[in-house]
Amino acid sequence: MQSVNNRIIxxxxxxQKNRMKIGDIWVQSALLFNTNYREKSPVIxxxxxxxxxxxxxxxxxxxxxxxxHPSPYFLQDDLYSIPFNKTIFGYFTEDGRLIxxxxxxxxxxxxxxxxxxxxxxxxxxxxNKMVCTNGNDTKxxxxxxxxxxxxALYDIVYNWGGEERLVTKVSEDMIVGYKPI
Amino acid sequence: xxxxATNNYIFIVRDxxxxxxxxxxxxxxxxxxxHTGTIFSVGGKVTDPNIIKSIGLTALFHQGIGFTIExxxxxxxxxxxxxxxxxx
Numbered sequence: 598m599q600s601v602n603n604r605i606i607x608x609x610x611x612x613q614k615n616r617m618k619i620g621d622i623w624v625q626s627a628l629l630f631n632t633n634y635r636e637k638s639p640v641i642x643x644x645x646x647x648x649x650x651x652x653x654x655x656x657x658x659x660x661x662x663x664x665x666h667p668s669p670y671f672l673q674d675d676l677y678s679i680p681f682n683k684t685i686f687g688y689f690t691e692d693g694r695l696i697x698x699x700x701x702x703x704x705x706x707x708x709x710x711x712x713x714x715x716x717x718x719x720x721x722x723x724x725n726k727m728v729c730t731n732g733n734d735t736k737x738x739x740x741x742x743x744x745x746x747x748x749a750l751y752d753i754v755y756n757w758g759g760e761e762r763l764v765t766k767v768s769e770d771m772i773v774g775y776k777p778i
Numbered sequence: 779x780x781x782x783a784t785n786n787y788i789f790i791v792r793d794x795x796x797x798x799x800x801x802x803x804x805x806x807x808x809x810x811x812x813h814t815g816t817i818f819s820v821g822g823k824v825t826d827p828n829i830i831k832s833i834g835l836t837a838l839f840h841q842g843i844g845f846t847i848e849x850x851x852x853x854x855x856x857x858x859x860x861x862x863x864x865x866x
Binding site for chain 2: 725726742744746747769770772773774775776777778
């Protein structure tokens with residue numbers, strides 16, 4: 598089966614929508630991190646038929662909205678044909694890093710400075726500012742400070758072989774400004 | 779490096795609020811935020827040619843629109859292109 602019309606075909610195990618085995622490593626986008634402004638259940642999918650940016654065999658992290666029954670994106674068995682747009686957040690590298698795709702920018706939230714030393718659980722972070730760590734196909738480079746619309750930042754929490762990792766994602770069209778380095 | 783606007787957003791440095799009228803001090807509840815400011819940066823996807831070349835000029839906009847971002851102690855009002863109603 599071949600993907601067309603700027604779509605890609607992916608395989609998703611609906612029984613374990615948030616869990617996928619990559620090689621020998623279990624990757625899980627767990628539901629237990631129930632904070633605000635988090636992608637509630639990003640789906641890990643295997644690319645079956647891709648394009649010039651994602652090749653067959655790669656594992657991607659995408660929004661959950663396409664994957665349900667009956668879904669217009671459903672093909673057969675566990676295959677879905679999904680549009681290649683900003684709902685695809687990124688792809689996994691062999692060492693478990695998530696690299697952004699489709700105009701998404703990854704970064705780290707910036708802490709709000711405090712006049713007094715605070716314990717880690719009391720430290721607050723800006724809801725509209727982050728440091729870019731991975732812009733990939735966008736114009737934003739690593740280390741640049743990115744300003745976004747209020748609360749446009751979303752966290753993606755995933756578990757790579759038992760190690761909990763977090764990236765903060767923003768879509769390029771929600772960025773209002775940046776500070777070049 | 780100074781902050782730069784992107785997409786169709788425009789950064790504006792809002793004019794200062796008047797807390798005094800004819801020698802009378804106004805209480806905070808009586809202070810009205812001015813709906814004018816100086817255009818600081820214009821995003822690359824702004825299409826109006828008059829806005830593109832208006833950096834440093836004064837923009838007029840409606841009350842209560844946009845949102846504020848802060849960078850190194852400076853506050854910028856962020857508006858979209860269509861939210862500016864005039865330039866002088």
